[in-house]
Amino acid sequence: MANLPIVQFEKKIIETVEQNPVVVIIGETGSGKSTQLSQMLHREGYTDSGIVAVTQPRRVAAVSVSRRVAQELGVRLGEEVGYAIRFEDRTSERTQIKYLTDGVLLRESLSNPELNQYSVIILDEAHERSLNTDILLGLMKRLVKRRASNLKVLITSATLDGEKVSKFFSDCPLLTVPGKLFPVEIFYSKERPTSYLESSLKTALDIHLREPEGDVLIFMTGQDDIEKLVLKLEDKVRSLEEGSCMDAIILPLHGSLPPEMQVRVFSPPPPNCRRFIVATNIAETSLTVDGVVYVIDSGYVKQRQYNPATGMYSLDVVQVSKVQANQRAGRAGRTRPGKCYRLYPSRVYNDEFLDVTVPEIQRSSLAGSVLYLKSLDLPDIDILKFDFLDPPSTESLEDALKQLYLIDAIDENGSITSVGRTMAELPLEPSLSRTLIEANEYGCLSQALTVAAMLSAETNLLPNQSKSNEKKRKHPPLDLPDGSGFGDQIQLLQIFECWDENDYDIDWCKDYDLQVRGMLFVKEVRKQLSQIMQKIAKGSSDVRANQSRKGHQSYRNLRKALCIGYASQLAERMRHHNGYRTLGFKSQLVQVHPSSVLQPDDDGLYANYVVYHELISTSRPYMRNVCAVERQWVMPILDKLEKLNVRKLSGGGLGHVEEGTEGSMSELPKREAEVVTVSQERESKIQAARERFLARKAKK
């Protein structure tokens, strides 16, 4: 602890904090800011008047850092030093230093907007710019004015954007604390490689043959490329002449790897053996691998982005930012001087890379965040003018307002409704919290709780039916429930009900290839949701509460509730084929994702109307997780859509300039004219595919 760089700055830090309500601290990796700042303030007496809170973007960080601090102070974790993350509050009345995820702090400020229990709030790792951190930054700016006399706010950030944060907080002081990284030598490629897979392979082998011992960390974009590179590396290493160089172990590392495979990177290699870790950006911040001396940076990352104009998500491979590239390089200098090989020229780094990663708030759907802010009842706040460090686009905020209006969370003037208030209390996307409230009215709350919980964890819950996986499987896969033809939300419900009937047996999950960790998470979420709903629940929340007519039920009430909750995510089938047209503000041509269990009727046609959980644009625009709904439930929503006036929603449109004066009329979906916004290119691709299909059919 004594040799941490930050300790030498204690006096300066304390002085600055005494004299200023907000201080930005730039501390690089290894400076000790996460563990030491809270202890300094504690020593100085700040814990006498309240708790010192330290937020973290990730749960594991909140737990591990608090454990360290408790150890250093010689107290039991959960007493003077504790942590709070979702599902787990390890604090007590005696707690003076509290580590928590930024999401938990946002929840707390919902019930206590002044956050009076805290004397100091430290937003740690603010440079990561998580959606939650960005909202907290805006809230802190307001809060320090209201609690000027008794609240201190500290923000820690990385080198590149510290000044921007300082400026945001009316030019507050900015202190820089050196890190404890060893120097990392950077090597650039002369040109951008035609294949960064081949280029990383070559670079990795060069290191293996020429450089002294030390592990190699290779940053790739995704599972696919990682698996390919691992195979190629294994192949090449095997063909090397025996005794010509040291042994090698090659390890993949990405999020969809089962936990037991992930932890393999934490066990040290046998002597005289070099490890190659081929990873996604999970190794950038979330997981720290010891022993890395060499880093190979492809310069790319996969990023999910939301397009508010279309309501569609896409997962794109994009260039990393300078901050990200430096973070990756830094992974080589944790234990001794290292080397970083960038597979792109310095010109690309200097001229093409953005300084910082586009913050999440500018890449996400904001319905949930806007509802959250509305529910805080901030006086005199026009949501379009909320003071964000990097404001999201007006388009994105208006998209959120429209969504919220359609699901009754706000009224036509943009004011939060009582339904909206209840929704904000639920840790769910607005569409799902709206579904829960409606289901409660229809007497199918328990089913809706299950669906909402399942969708909260959905990614990687179900087995993916790729051919490579089938080969690995020891026995043929057992049949999962099929949603009775109604679609994916119903299937998810049925799966959980089966698991419940099997007493939440882990082996049952394994038999059906369901991700165990994911299913346990669902169970926890469901429990949490049902506790929150208990206050207003009109029926039992028990999983088996709605199973009385099992076998011949139509899930009518549940589907109706989903229709109300997903009012802004509806689609209507084309008259003569299985393509759909979304019924939102801008109509899109979309298809049911092939993984869906929605079943066609005897004529081979899908339901006339469906709700979808999300639109994802991959090779084509797809609806993921769809559920059949009925026309008579959809019609009232369309009426509401026609009455929508964005200007009123966003607070009368003060200072809000929009072309034309006809207000919402120009945005009405053209129901009869079949107007769609599909790019020419995509349209012709679809056309070409259709012709190929017809040609094949004709041959037969």
Next chain:
DNA sequence: GAGCACTGC
């Protein structure tokens, strides 16, 4: 008939 970076309440 196709594919999924990473978090979090």
